[in-house]
Amino acid sequence: MSAESHCDVAVIGAGFAGLRTALRLREAGLLVRVLEARDRVGGRSAAATLNGRTIDVGGQWVGVGHERLRALAESCDTSLVPQYTAGSKLLELGGRMRRYDGLIPPASVTALVEMQSALWRLRALQRRVPPDAPWDAHGADALDRLSVDAWQARWLRSRGARALFDIGVRAVFCGTPRQLSMLGFLHYLRANRDFDALLSTTDGAQAWTVDGGMHALAVRMGAALGDALQLDTPVRQIEQQADSVVVHTPRGALRASRVVVAMAPPAAGRIDYAVTLPAREQLAQRMPMGSVIKVLVAYAKPFWRANGLSGEFVGDAAAFSPVFDASPADASHGALIGFFDGPEAVHWSGDAQARRREVIATLVRAFGPEAAEPLDYAEKDWIADPWSRGCYTGLWTPGTLTEVGSALRAPCGRVHWAGTETATEWCGYIEGALASGDRVADELRHAMAS
CATH class of the missing domain: 3.50.50.60 (FAD/NAD(P)-binding domain)
Structure with missing residues (x-):
């Protein structure tokens, strides 16, 4: 200029x-x-290279209902690649690793009943929140003073239900329930269909990626x-x-x-x-911004698929969670993508070598000894980014x-x-x-x- x-x-x-x-x-x-x-x-989108392939170390997913983004990809002559979901998922809860299929995690009956009741209650509450003026919602002042943690303490009594809910909040917001206003939480759910959609792949916010990168x-x-x-x-x-x-x-x-x-x-x-x-x-x-570090790890092949696994893993005590399959569409090599989020991102930010050891240890625990030998590794610490100072969004x-x-x-x-x-x-x-x-x-x- x-x-x-x-x-x-x-x-x-x-x-x-x-x-x-x-x-x-x-x-x-x-x-x-x-x-x-x-x-x-x-x-808050950014590119890097992993095993010779361009990958996203920032925002990457196209969700169901993201019509502007789909149109933009089409205008750029770019196709969408469905998120890989074939196979069983892994849940580490209370120190025990469990496989499961479908949408229902292997928690206790009490935890699942409480979680389903909480999701119904959330859908009812979010309908009270005007999308363009959440501050005008019925009972807005009380909902805004209430933290999500306080609401959770009232409606989720079992340890399993609280653990599942915390995993979801941390994954979506890169923060903890105690940081979040209940009104702000409901506003976010309403803007993005509901809590289930925010956590889902095939029918939710993580449905597709962009061929060539977002x-x-x-x-x-x-x-x-x-x-x-x-x-x-x-x-x-x-x-x-x-x-x-x-x-x-x-x-x-x-x-x-x-x-x-x-x-x-x-x-x-x-x-x-x-x-x-x-x-x-x-x-x-x-x-404040949420706190997240995004990590991608490449392998010679997507070996977890041969074991009947989708590559999806979450854990209540895992620092590195959630994890998804990020392999190229032709499976020419394997790749897993995962996140340190919320307090875990803050804790692990600043020590890249220790962080990498934690990533590999978590993947070995989840997917077996083959995860100990990656071909390549890429990451982006968004807390350390001087112009963003966090991701995905303000809380x-x-x-x-x-x-x-x-x-x-x-x-x-x-x-x-x-x-x-x-x-x-x-x-x-x-x-x-x-x-x-x-x-x-x-x-x-x-x-x-x-």
Whole structure:
């Protein structure tokens, strides 16, 4: 950029939300510039190489109902690959490893009855939460003050039921039930069908992957923007004036009629807005990111399949859990993908060698001695990422949604907001990021036409 350049709309952040916003606005004839702090596009999606194959070390799954993302993949001439699910799953509960088939884990009858009752109750409660205004739900104040942990303590009495519920919460949110507001939890469930769907493969949020990698879609979107995309350009300050906004970066200033901040609230809060934005500042302080480290391990072949296993493993005491099969469609080699999430991610962040030993030890315990000899290993510690500082999404802590949640999408003068956290459906997923880009693009076209 020159000392000061000009455009109609400046978009801050080149993740899926920012890229979608920019492309939609350019289709409408507006002059758009996209500023990205990283040296790449994609935000919380990222690529790496495992045994010579490009893999995703960030967001990767396409879920049932993710129609915008499916359409994007189709427009990029990319096919979807069903998540491999053939065979038995593994559950480690109370120190015992068990195989099972279907949806029902091998827990006690009491635990299963309690879990089913809790899921029915959650579906009933989530229907009370308006998707676009959860703070207006009946009993919103009480639900927002209540942690998911406190709700769980009331309705799940058996150790097995609590363990299963904790595994699910940790896998979905990369946090613990005590961190989460019950209202925020219900809002997330409603936006993503229900708790079952969030945890499911074939019929849920982990139904497909993208042939060639999810991150490749972001690269295609960025390429379509050409010179309108500026990488390695962190935004330090956004200064609103009477008829424009000035965006300050180390490369110079950019003057625009409007600005879209397409970042998670905690990351957006690190920008200096020159004036106080109390509600948005509270969002940044009270909506922490989840904690996760994603790991992929390659093997000469998917040996677990010969043993009748799907590659899916979860454990109540396992630091590295859940695990899925991530082998290429042609099974030319084997690969397993898994996660350190929530407190386990915090504990294991910072010591890569110890982390790798823990990964291999867990896979050997689950799948046998062949797991001790990997061909290759790749990982991404999202806590250590300087621009994300966590994944998958921001967490609604108790009391935050009713007090400052309405600021999530509300424009602040000439500053508008996008990002998966702002989506009213599919929030937390790439589908939600795309939906937020569509919403803010429509919002801007209306605002700039009036």
